[in-house]
Amino acid sequence: MDLTKLKEIRKMRKISIKDLSKQTGINRDRxxxxxxxxxxxxxxxxxxxxxxxxxxxxxxx
Structure with a gap:
C-alpha cells in the first residue's frame, strides 16, 4: 500500500499526530x-x- 500522502494531507489539514491519535485510538508512534x-x-x-x-x-x- 502506498500511504505516502497521509502525512501530507494530515499536515495540510493542520491535524497533529497527537490529535489524530486521539481521534482514531491509534498510538502516536504507530x-x-x-x-x-x-x-x-x-x-x-x-x-x-x-x-x-x-x-x-x-x-x-
Whole structure:
C-alpha cells in the first residue's frame, strides 16, 4: 500500500499526530511509523486514519 500522502494531507489539514491519535485510538508512534512507510497497517487502520483526516481511499488492483 502506498500511504505516502497521509502525512501530507494530515499536515495540510493542520491535524497533529497527537490529535489524530486521539481521534482514531491509534498510538502516536504507530501513526508516525505508518506515515514513514516503516510498517504496513491493516486496511481497518488505514480507513480510520483516512476518515479522521478527511481523505478518500482509492483501491487499485
Amino acid at each position: 501513526i508516525s511509523l505508518i506515515e514513514r512507510g516503516v510498517v504496513n497497517p491493516s486496511f481497518k487502520t488505514v480507513e480510520a486514519i483516512a476518515e479522521a483526516i478527511g481523505a478518500k481511499i482509492i483501491l487499485t488492483l
